[in-house]
Amino acid sequence: MLFLLLLQDIEDPKDRDRLTEFYLNYSALLKNKALDILGRCGWAGRGDLAEDLVQDAMVRLIKRMETIKKLSQPQLVAYGVKTVQSCALDYCRREAARSRTAFAAEALEEAPEDPVWREYSDDGEEQLFLRLGQVLAALPQCSCAIK
Secondary structure (H helix, E strand, O other), X not given: OHHHHHHOXXXXXXXXXXXXXXXXXXXXXXXXXXXHHHHHOOOOOOHHHHHHHHHHHHHHHHHOHHHHHOOOHHHHHHHHHHHHHHHHHHHHHHHHHHHHHHHHHHHHHHOOOOHHHHHXXXXXHHHHHHHHHXXXXXXXXXXXXXX
């Protein structure tokens, strides 16, 4: 648990005790929030992942200790919930992007070769670019204004 190791780096014992108490009292709430968001993103029932996200949120809180010091207990709870929400949403976004990238790569691998390119592949690169220029020149001009 990275969070517990990082707690030891907090110099002020009051701050260290406050975050330890916060974690002990509210980690279940934070985990439930993470599970809720993960469920909406398609990773329902991933308790292990939710626990990892709570740990990530606690690490973020430690890094923002100067802000944490100024918060009342209800503000700290709200801030902690918002932090775990951000961690969960960041995770969902990363995984969605990774999934889209993997899908696109797989689709490209399975796509048949375009016969147009095969037709010009033996003519050399210069001929290919000349033909491409001819094709582009034959396209109608766009009268769209670019802002």
